[in-house]
Amino acid sequence: xxxxxxxxxxxxxxxxxxxxxxxxxxxxxxxxxxxxxxxxxxxxxxxxxxxxxxxxxxxxxxxxxxxxxxxxxxxxxxxxxxxxxxxxxxxxxxxxxxxxxxxxxxxxxxxxxxxxxxxxxxxxxxxxxxxxxxxxxxxxxxxxxxxxxxxxxxxxxxxxxxxxxxxxxxxxxxxxxxxxxxxxxxxxxxxxxxxxxxxxxxxxxxxxxxxxxxxxxxxxxxxxxxxxxxxxxxxxxxxxxxxxxxxxxxxxxxxxxxxxxxxxxxxxxxxxxxxxxxxxxxxxxxxxxxxxxxxxxxxxxxxxxxxxxxxxxxxxxxxxxxxxxxxxxxxxxxxxxxxxxxxxxxxxxxxxxxxxxxxxxxxxxxxxxxxxxxxxxxxxxxxxxxxxxxxxxxxxxxxxxxxxxxxxxxxxxxxxxxxxxxxxxxxxxxxxxxxxxxxxxxxxxxxxxxxxxxxxxxxxxxxxxxxxxxxxxxxxxxxxxxxxx
RNA sequence: CGCGGGGUGGAGCAGCGGCAGCUCGCGUGGCUCAUAACCACGAGGUCGCAGGUUCGAGUCCUGCCCCCGCAACCA
Numbered sequence: 001x002x003x004x005x006x007x008x009x010x011x012x013x014x015x016x017x018x019x020x021x022x023x024x025x026x027x028x029x030x031x032x033x034x035x036x037x038x039x040x041x042x043x044x045x046x047x048x049x050x051x052x053x054x055x056x057x058x059x060x061x062x063x064x065x066x067x068x069x070x071x072x073x074x075x076x077x078x079x080x081x082x083x084x085x086x087x088x089x090x091x092x093x094x095x096x097x098x099x100x101x102x103x104x105x106x107x108x109x110x111x112x113x114x115x116x117x118x119x120x121x122x123x124x125x126x127x128x129x130x131x132x133x134x135x136x137x138x139x140x141x142x143x144x145x146x147x148x149x150x151x152x153x154x155x156x157x158x159x160x161x162x163x164x165x166x167x168x169x170x171x172x173x174x175x176x177x178x179x180x181x182x183x184x185x186x187x188x189x190x191x192x193x194x195x196x197x198x199x200x201x202x203x204x205x206x207x208x209x210x211x212x213x214x215x216x217x218x219x220x221x222x223x224x225x226x227x228x229x230x231x232x233x234x235x236x237x238x239x240x241x242x243x244x245x246x247x248x249x250x251x252x253x254x255x256x257x258x259x260x261x262x263x264x265x266x267x268x269x270x271x272x273x274x275x276x277x278x279x280x281x282x283x284x285x286x287x288x289x290x291x292x293x294x295x296x297x298x299x300x301x302x303x304x305x306x307x308x309x310x311x312x313x314x315x316x317x318x319x320x321x322x323x324x325x326x327x328x329x330x331x332x333x334x335x336x337x338x339x340x341x342x343x344x345x346x347x348x349x350x351x352x353x354x355x356x357x358x359x360x361x362x363x364x365x366x367x368x369x370x371x372x373x374x375x376x377x378x379x380x381x382x383x384x385x386x387x388x389x390x391x392x393x394x395x396x397x398x399x400x401x402x403x404x405x406x407x408x409x410x411x412x413x414x415x416x417x418x419x420x421x422x423x424x425x426x427x428x429x430x431x432x433x434x435x436x437x438x439x440x441x442x443x444x445x446x447x448x449x450x451x452x453x454x455x456x457x458x459x460x461x462x463x464x465x466x467x468x469x470x471x472x473x474x475x476x477x478x479x480x481x482x483x484x485x
Numbered sequence: 486c487g488c489g490g491g492g493u494g495g496a497g498c499a500g501c502g503g504c505a506g507c508u509c510g511c512g513u514g515g516c517u518c519a520u521a522a523c524c525a526c527g528a529g530g531u532c533g534c535a536g537g538u539u540c541g542a543g544u545c546c547u548g549c550c551c552c553c554g555c556a557a558c559c560a
Binding site for chain 2: 048051052120183187194199200224225258259260261286324326332340344347348351354355356357363364406407411470472473
């Protein structure tokens with residue numbers, strides 16, 4: 001009954017991009033959908049703020065890591081507000097509560113943690129370790145500094161992830177821990193078949209200082225990933241808080257495809273070591289390109305979600321990314337496509353269906369709708385799609401209804417009925433239209449909350465309450481000045 | 486032989502053994518309630534290549550070509 005949904009927590013070493021925004025919205029849709037079904041919902045998101053990269057970046061800017069994290073975290077929080085995303089919790093890994101609880105978790109994992117020396121190839125010039133393969137490729141000499149790699153030993157704590165290979169495999173194989181889409185599940189299954197290796201979960205403090213200290217060993221800090229994953233339960237107040245008992249295991253954890261291993265192998269391993277149940281579902285979305293190119297700083301092609309929202313509004317943003325980025329794959333963004341979708345599907349199809357319906361009711365019936373019949377459209381496909389996080393399919397199903405309504409109007413020709421004077425029949429037809437729009441409003445509510453609200457405001461009371469302007473004003477239309485007319 | 490995904494009308498996708506389909510775009514026609522919106526019809530595809538299985542193959546098998554991700558301890 002209780003419903004817990006999470007996003008991954010973005011690492012704050014760069015500004016929020018379209019991918020972050022999309023993930024926020026996806027989780028938000030799930031949360032709103034569950035709330036509509038009257039489930040007690042907890043929706044958490046937040047930011048991941050420790051680690052060397054943050055410290056480095058902060059040093060570049062001449063500020064402290066904490067100041068840097070504060071600034072960046074705020075940007076993500078602001079974005080979620082602009083998107084009309086409705087998290088119940090926004091956790092930061094620099095929150096005192098998270099820091100304390102993750103140390104507690106570390107201690108609980110004690111029997112699966114051991115100290116070992118990590119041996120690797122190190123380049124003093126880069127101050128970095130390199131992999132065996134890389135070293136081989138470069139024939140043992142760092143190409144950037146033209147000096148041989150050094151064989152270096154470093155003390156690390158390790159987590160006995162290998163001990164959990166079978167259990168994680170079984171959970172995924174049996175479906176008790178679901179991974180969608182199936183293609184991603186297969187990837188993990190094949191990874192598990194080759195076995196999981198123990199992972200290093202700490203870093204020496206003299207190398208990376210910006211992290212949570214390992215309990216009982218002030219010379220080490222926790223590896224940022226290991227600690228960040230814990231946010232999914234520290235946010236619930238693990239171990240003692242009521243929320244944890246109420247909401248764990250998570251119903252859906254939403255992540256991007258780049259971090260599957262952490263969420264489908266390491267995180268489950270940690271949970272099993274703590275004796276906790278695994279999340280019910282891991283939903284893996286794809287990446288967003290811009291004009292079919294990977295977003296990158298060097299190309300300078302990244303698009304700020306904020307710009308998109310400012311121009312088209314949060315609902316159009318949400319609609320575009322959930323309908324036109326395949327829910328089980330990668331997708332593309334371009335201003336042209338967005339405008340096309342906004343004008344055609346939102347303004348012309350949905351917006352205009354609302355407009356023509358309300359206009360006729362006002363014109364022919366003084367705004368009186370009368371009895372609205374029960375909606376008759378079968379929503380089975382929609383709900384099935386929602387259960388599987390197939391947002392694109394769900395919206396397609398809704399749009400079949402929108403098109404169906406426009407067809408219905410053309411077939412019934414209410415304007416002709418009005419001329420014929422059959423008031424009763426006219427009322428039936430117009431009320432049917434209003435009913436269909438009310439049902440559509442209900443179905444799009446998780447996706448486009450403010451649009452849904454406007455629609456129910458218009459038709460919900462039995463008397464039309466017209467709105468200022470239109471639902472989706474078209475943009476970039478050639479302006480025809482009144483002087484031309 | 487590291488792992489995985491994909492190649493279907495101009496674009497984006499669905500179909501995964503039984504007459505090649507959807508949306509957009511394009512063309513023609515209709516309508517006038519509506520945001521120059523809406524509706525109908527139409528053009529457009531040797532379903533990456535080559536073999537094979539089958540009464541029948543985008544759909545199954547084999548080989549090949551071409552794209553694209555992931556991983557090799559960065560979060």
